[in-house]
Amino acid sequence: MNNTQFTPRVFSGIQPSGGLTLGNYLGAIKRFVDMQNQGDFQTVYCMVDLHAITVWQDPAALRRNTRELAAGFIASGISPEKSILINQSAVPEHAQLGWIFSCVARMGWMSRMTQFKDKAGKNAEASSLGLFAYPALMAADILVYHATHVPVGEDQKQHLELTRDIAAKFNHDYGVDFFPEVEPVIEGAATRVMSLRDGSKKMSKSDPSDASRINMTDDADTIAKKIRKAKTDPDALPSEAEGLKDRPEARNLVNIYAALNEQTVEQVLAEVGGQQFGTFKPALAELAVSKLSPISTEMARLMDDVGEIDKLLANGALQAREITAPILKKTYEIVGMVG
Numbered sequence: 001m002n003n004t005q006f007t008p009r010v011f012s013g014i015q016p017s018g019g020l021t022l023g024n025y026l027g028a029i030k031r032f033v034d035m036q037n038q039g040d041f042q043t044v045y046c047m048v049d050l051h052a053i054t055v056w057q058d059p060a061a062l063r064r065n066t067r068e069l070a071a072g073f074i075a076s077g078i079s080p081e082k083s084i085l086i087n088q089s090a091v092p093e094h095a096q097l098g099w100i101f102s103c104v105a106r107m108g109w110m111s112r113m114t115q116f117k118d119k120a121g122k123n124a125e126a127s128s129l130g131l132f133a134y135p136a137l138m139a140a141d142i143l144v145y146h147a148t149h150v151p152v153g154e155d156q157k158q159h160l161e162l163t164r165d166i167a168a169k170f171n172h173d174y175g176v177d178f179f180p181e182v183e184p185v186i187e188g189a190a191t192r193v194m195s196l197r198d199g200s201k202k203m204s205k206s207d208p209s210d211a212s213r214i215n216m217t218d219d220a221d222t223i224a225k226k227i228r229k230a231k232t233d234p235d236a237l238p239s240e241a242e243g244l245k246d247r248p249e250a251r252n253l254v255n256i257y258a259a260l261n262e263q264t265v266e267q268v269l270a271e272v273g274g275q276q277f278g279t280f281k282p283a284l285a286e287l288a289v290s291k292l293s294p295i296s297t298e299m300a301r302l303m304d305d306v307g308e309i310d311k312l313l314a315n316g317a318l319q320a321r322e323i324t325a326p327i328l329k330k331t332y333e334i335v336g337m338v339g
């Protein structure tokens with residue numbers, strides 16, 4: 001399969017299922033902004049509300065979280081002039097292609113998804129059918145744009161491999177060269193930001209402990225306090241990355257520092273090697289506050305005028321459908337539906 005026939009296009013999405021964390025920011029949004037500004041791609045970013053309801057969402061909270069996520073995108077630097085910003089349910093072709101892909105994907109593939117196993121927990125029987133089918137809709141989100149590149153955090157890697165499998169099976173079954181081979185873009189120092197309380201667990205909005213994460217809406221004092229209390233070990237920081245190998249908590253804080261300051265881990269360690277956490281943590285807190293506070297202030301300002309956010313999203317949906325409607329129409333023709 002040769003991708004040269006496709007327009008270089010980026011697609012990525014975030015669930016509006018609660019507040020944004022530093023993990024979402026460093027692993028995803030900050031890199032969405034970079035790819036937007038790089039200018040090599042057309043960029044499409046999405047609030048995936050259809051994915052959010054695979055687990056229960058209170059309707060009023062979903063409405064608010066979707067707008068707040070849009071505000072988070074814009075406040076972080078996603079420009080509605082440079083990128084297409086949409087809410088998934090406002091572009092019906094996502095769900096329509098999602099159904100076709102549910103008929104392409106195999107039960108066996110879906111049951112191997114670790115995210116499903118984690119989210120369904122011990123009681124898979126009681127989880128929604130949507131939670132099981134989740135990755136087929138995710139593949140549709142991407143492929144309904146013929147997107148070629150997808151920036152995500154490490155935890156989405158398996159879903160993107162499945163997206164490639166679905167595209168390949170569709171192309172093979174129907175004897176076409178229609179869907180591209182998607183490139184996952186999992187890069188930088190913070191592709192997996194860990195909990196501040198446990199270096200073996202991912203930082204997550206669903207962790208019961210608020211101290212485990214930095215929320216994009218946390219104020220400066222809260223951010224500083226959470227970093228001060230972050231779990232660490234008693235040793236000084238090493239001067240080389242090799243020295244972080246068996247020190248997950250130390251590695252996490254250094255990774256966060258590097259990603260926020262747009263440095264490599266090696267550059268950070270060259271500066272802070274030999275420091276105790278008593279010195280490093282306040283420096284990290286200061287850096288985090290200086291980068292995150294302007295974003296949370298701007299998010300709050302944008303949330304004062306939700307009418308403006310709704311207008312931007314309505315416009316984004318119109319732009320998106322110019323891409324998705326012809327791709328869906330062609331898919332229907334390939335499948336044999338009278339179009």
Ligand code: TYM
Pocket residue numbers: 011012013014015016023024025026027028048051137138141142150151152153154155156159190191192193194202203204
């Ligand atoms: P979601 O909403 O769980 O997370 C959104 C993005 O944030 C990244 N992320 C992290 N990165 C680093 N460290 C962390 N601790 C961390 N936590 C979250 C995720 O990797 C992701 O990039 N299935 C997706 C949403 C989705 C999607 C798509 C993504 C739906 N359709 C199409 C890409 C393309 C999800 O649940 O992300």
